[in-house]
Amino acid sequence: MYIAENSPPSPAGDEKQKMGAEFTDTAGSDETTMWSKRQQAVCVRAACKQYGSTKQPNHVLSNLNMTCAKGTIYGLLGASGCGKTTLLSCIVGRRKLNSGEIWVLGGKPGTKGSGVPGKRVGYMPQEIALYGEFTIKETMMYFGWIFGMKTSEILERLRFLLDFLDLPSENRMVKNLSGGQSRRVSFAVALMHDPELLILDEPTVGVDPLLRQSIWTHLVRITGAADKTVIITTHYIEEARQAHTIGLMRSGRLLAEQSPQALLQMYNCISLEDVFLKLSRTQGQSNQAAPLQVTGGLARTTREEAPYASEDASVKGLNFHQSKEVLLMEKGLSNGDIPSKIQPIISPECNDCGSYFKPLLNFTSRGKIKALIQKNFLRMWRNIGMMLFIFGLPCMQVILFCLAIGRDPYGLKLAIVNDDVNVMNGSCPYNKTCSMKNLSCRYLDHLRNQSIIKEYYPDHASALRAVRGGDAWGALYFNENYTDALVARLALSDSADDETLSSSEVQVWLDMSNQQIGLMLNRDIQFSYRDFAKDLLRTCDYNPKAGDIPIEFMTPVFGSMNPSFTDFAAPGIILTIVFFLAVALTSSALIVERMEGLLDRSWVAGVSPGEILFSHVVTQFVVMCGQTALVLVFMLGVFGVKCNGSIVLVVVLTLLQGFCGMSFGFVISAACELERNAIQMALGSFYPTLVLSGVIWPIEGMPWILRGVATWLPLTLATNALRSMLTRGWGLTNPDVYLGFLSTIVWIGLFLVFAILILKIKRNWQ
Numbered sequence: 001m002y003i004a005e006n007s008p009p010s011p012a013g014d015e016k017q018k019m020g021a022e023f024t025d026t027a028g029s030d031e032t033t034m035w036s037k038r039q040q041a042v043c044v045r046a047a048c049k050q051y052g053s054t055k056q057p058n059h060v061l062s063n064l065n066m067t068c069a070k071g072t073i074y075g076l077l078g079a080s081g082c083g084k085t086t087l088l089s090c091i092v093g094r095r096k097l098n099s100g101e102i103w104v105l106g107g108k109p110g111t112k113g114s115g116v117p118g119k120r121v122g123y124m125p126q127e128i129a130l131y132g133e134f135t136i137k138e139t140m141m142y143f144g145w146i147f148g149m150k151t152s153e154i155l156e157r158l159r160f161l162l163d164f165l166d167l168p169s170e171n172r173m174v175k176n177l178s179g180g181q182s183r184r185v186s187f188a189v190a191l192m193h194d195p196e197l198l199i200l201d202e203p204t205v206g207v208d209p210l211l212r213q214s215i216w217t218h219l220v221r222i223t224g225a226a227d228k229t230v231i232i233t234t235h236y237i238e239e240a241r242q243a244h245t246i247g248l249m250r251s252g253r254l255l256a257e258q259s260p261q262a263l264l265q266m267y268n269c270i271s272l273e274d275v276f277l278k279l280s281r282t283q284g285q286s287n288q289a290a291p292l293q294v295t296g297g298l299a300r301t302t303r304e305e306a307p308y309a310s311e312d313a314s315v316k317g318l319n320f321h322q323s324k325e326v327l328l329m330e331k332g333l334s335n336g337d338i339p340s341k342i343q344p345i346i347s348p349e350c351n352d353c354g355s356y357f358k359p360l361l362n363f364t365s366r367g368k369i370k371a372l373i374q375k376n377f378l379r380m381w382r383n384i385g386m387m388l389f390i391f392g393l394p395c396m397q398v399i400l401f402c403l404a405i406g407r408d409p410y411g412l413k414l415a416i417v418n419d420d421v422n423v424m425n426g427s428c429p430y431n432k433t434c435s436m437k438n439l440s441c442r443y444l445d446h447l448r449n450q451s452i453i454k455e456y457y458p459d460h461a462s463a464l465r466a467v468r469g470g471d472a473w474g475a476l477y478f479n480e481n482y483t484d485a486l487v488a489r490l491a492l493s494d495s496a497d498d499e500t501l502s503s504s505e506v507q508v509w510l511d512m513s514n515q516q517i518g519l520m521l522n523r524d525i526q527f528s529y530r531d532f533a534k535d536l537l538r539t540c541d542y543n544p545k546a547g548d549i550p551i552e553f554m555t556p557v558f559g560s561m562n563p564s565f566t567d568f569a570a571p572g573i574i575l576t577i578v579f580f581l582a583v584a585l586t587s588s589a590l591i592v593e594r595m596e597g598l599l600d601r602s603w604v605a606g607v608s609p610g611e612i613l614f615s616h617v618v619t620q621f622v623v624m625c626g627q628t629a630l631v632l633v634f635m636l637g638v639f640g641v642k643c644n645g646s647i648v649l650v651v652v653l654t655l656l657q658g659f660c661g662m663s664f665g666f667v668i669s670a671a672c673e674l675e676r677n678a679i680q681m682a683l684g685s686f687y688p689t690l691v692l693s694g695v696i697w698p699i700e701g702m703p704w705i706l707r708g709v710a711t712w713l714p715l716t717l718a719t720n721a722l723r724s725m726l727t728r729g730w731g732l733t734n735p736d737v738y739l740g741f742l743s744t745i746v747w748i749g750l751f752l753v754f755a756i757l758i759l760k761i762k763r764n765w766q
C-alpha cells in the first residue's frame with residue numbers, strides 16, 4: 001500500500017489509501033507535495049550538508065531523502081561517521097542544511113510556531129550532556145521547567161522514569177553515576193515531557209541487554225499507544241529489528257528505507273548487518289561505475305512513483321508504508337485493521353498550535369528563566385574553586401594591591417663618606433643649638449627617615465664600589481672643609497668664590513636604575529637639606545623661610561600635600577578587578593556548556609540565546625553586587641582610600657563596569673569554540689586594557705594617536721570618572737564623571753549586541 005505524498009487533504013485521498021491504490025491525481029502540484037510533507041513526523045528532501053570551507057568541503061549529507069511517518073519508530077543505521085548525528089541535529093534545528101529541506105511535525109525546524117526546537121521534540125544527544133554538579137532530581141527539574149512543566153508533573157514523571165529506567169536514588173549527583181547510569185538519565189531527560197517526537201542518538205550504548213530491551217519495549221509502546229514518533233540511531237544493528245522503518249545510511253545518503261522484514265526478504269539475508277553489507281557493496285560498485293541514476297518506478301517524474309520512495313535513486317526499494325504493510329501483514333493484520341496512526345493524517349498540521357504560538361508573544365517563560373538562573377547558581381555553589389574565585393580573589397587582589405603598591409620603599413642603604421667629621425662607630429656628633437660645628441652631621445641627622453640606612457665608608461672610592469656592586473643605592477660625600485665652606489657660603493652669600501661654593505656642596509651619586517627608588521632618594525636628600533637649613537636658621541634666630549626655595553606650595557585644591565600612588569591607582573584597580581573578574585566568569589560560561597553539549601540540549605529544548613544571556617546577566621549581577629561590596633569595603637573601609645564624592649555613584653559605576661566586563665565575556669564566549677581560546681582572549685585583552693586605560697599611568701603621557709585610541713577603551717573614561725569622584729568629589733554634572741558613565745553604558749550595549757549577533761550567526765552557520 002502506498003500513501004501518496006501528493007495526496008490532497010480530502011476524504012477521497014483517505015479512501016484511496018484504504019483501498020491500497022496508488023494515486024494518480026494532483027501529483028506534481030507544489031501545494032499538495034508540501035501538504036503531504038507536513039503530514040509526516042519528519043520529511044527530509046534533497047538534504048546536503050557540508051562542513052569545512054568551500055574550498056575543502058567535507059560533504060556529510062549528499063542529496064539525502066528520508067521519510068518518517070508519525071507514530072512509528074525509525075531506526076537510522078550506518079557506520080560511524082556516515083552523518084547520522086549531523087542529520088539528527090539538522091532535524092532538531094541545531095544545524096542548518098546547505099541545501100534541501102526538512103519538515104518536522106508539519107513545520108520547518110527553527111521557524112516561528114514550528115515548536116522545533118522546543119518542547120515538541122525530545123532529544124538525547126550522543127554525548128551525556130548533563131550537568132555533573134546536579135542530582136538526578138535537579139536535572140529533571142531543570143529540563144522539566146524548561147519544557148514548561150509544573151513541579152508536581154515533573155515529580156510524578158521523575159518517579160516513573162526512575163523506576164522505568166532503573167535509576168539510582170534521585171539525590172545522586174550525575175557526576176558520580178556510572179557511564180550507563182548517566183546515559184539512562186540523559187534518556188530520561190528526553191522522555192521527561194512526553195514529546196511528540198523523540199530523537200535518540202545511540203541511547204542504548206552502555207546499557208545492559210535487559211534494560212535495552214525494556215527501552216525498546218517502551219518505545220514500541222509509546223509509538224503504538226500514544227502516537228509518538230521515535231527516530232533512533234544505534235550501533236547494535238540487530239536491535240533495530242524492532243523499528244517500523246530502517247534507514248540504512250552510508251556516506252551521507254540513505255541506501256534503503258524500509259521495514260526490517262522487507263529488507264531481509266528483499267536482500268535475502270538473515271541479519272540486518274548482512275543487508276547493510278550487501279547494500280554498501282552495491283553502492284560501492286555503482287559509485288565506481290557511474291553515479292546512481294534515477295530509474296524506473298522510482299523516478300520522481302512518473303505518476304507511478306512510490307510516493308515515499310526517495311527522490312534520490314540511491315535509495316533503493318520500497319517506501320515506508322509498504323514496509324509498514326509488510327509488517328502488519330506479518331502480524332496478521334489486514335488493510336482494514338491498519339491503525340489510524342499509520343494512515344495519512346489529515347488533521348490540522350499542528351494540533352496544539354495555540355500553545356506553541358504563545359511563547360512567541362512573550363520574551364520568555366517564567367519556568368525557563370527560573371530553571372536557567374537556578375542552574376547557574378547551583379553550578380557556582382557546588383564548585384568550591386569557583387566560589388573562592390568569585391569572592392576570595394577580589395578580596396585578595398585589593399589586599400595585595402593596598403599592601404604592595406604605593407608605599408615608599410624602606411631599608412635603602414646609602415654609602416656615606418664624611419671627611420668633614422671623624423665618624424667613630426657610626427656616631428656623628430653635633431650640637432643642636434646655634435652651633436656652626438659638624439654641620440655635615442647635623443644635615444645627616446635630618447636624613448634619618450625610616451627609608452634610609454646610613455652606612456659609613458672610609459673613602460670615596462669604596463663608597464662608589466658599594467653602589468656599583470649593588471650594596472648601596474647611592475653615595476654621599478662631604479669633603480674635609482664642608483662645615484667651614486658652608487659657614488663661609490652663608491656669610492658671604494653671593495660674593496662667595498667658586499671653591500667655597502663647591503666645597504660647601506654635598507656630592508651625591510645615585511643608582512637611578514630604579515626610577516622609583518632613585519627619585520625617592522633624590523627627593524629625601526633635597527627635602528632633608530631644606531629641613532636642615534631651616535632648622536639651623538631657626539636656632540640662630542634667623543627667619544627659617546630664608547632657607548626655603550622661594551616657592552610656596554599652598555594646601556592642594558584636591559588631594560593631599562603628599563599624594564600616594566595608591567590614591568592614583570586605586571580607582572583603576574577597583575574597576576579593573578570588577579571588570580576582569582566578570583570577564584573571566586562569563587567568558588567560559590557558555591563555552592563549557594557548549595563543549596559538554598549542554599548548550600545544544602538546552603537550545604533543542606527551546607531555550608533561546610537571549611534567554612541564556614539573560615539568565616547569566618541576572619546571576620552575574622548578584623555575583624557582581626557581592627564583589628563590588630567586598631572590593632569597596634576593603635579599599636575604602638579597611639585600607640582608607642578616600643572617597644570625597646557620592647558613594648552611591650561610586651557603587652553604580654563599579655557595578656556598570658562589572659556589567660561591561662560581563663558583556664565582553666559574552667562576546668568572548670560567543671566567539672571562541674574552546675575554553676583555552678577564551679582564556680587566551682581574556683588574558684590577551686587584560687594587559688593592553690590595563691596599560692592603556694590610565695590605570696597605572698596617566699594617558700596624558702601617551703603619544704597623541706595612542707591617547708585617542710586609549711580614551712575610548714571601556715575602562716579609560718570610567719577610571720577617570722571614578723578617580724574624579726574619589727579624589728575630587730565631583731558629581732554627575734561634571735563632564736569627567738558623566739562621560740565615564742556614558743561610555744560604560746555604550747560599551748555594555750555594543751558588547752551585548754556583538755554577543756547576540758555572533759551567537760545567531762554561528763547558529764546559522766552550523
Ligand SMILES: Nc1ncnc2c1ncn2[C@@H]1O[C@H](COP(=O)(O)OP(=O)(O)OP(=O)(O)O)[C@@H](O)[C@H]1O
Pocket residue numbers: 051052058060078079080081082083084085086087126
Ligand atoms: N562540527 C563539525 N565540524 C566538522 N566536521 C564535523 C563536525 N561534526 C561532524 N563532522 C564530521 O562529519 C562526519 C559525520 O559526523 P557525524 O557525527 O554526523 O557521524 P555519525 O554517523 O553520527 O558518527 P557516529 O556513529 O560515530 O556518531 C564525520 O566525518 C565528522 O568528522
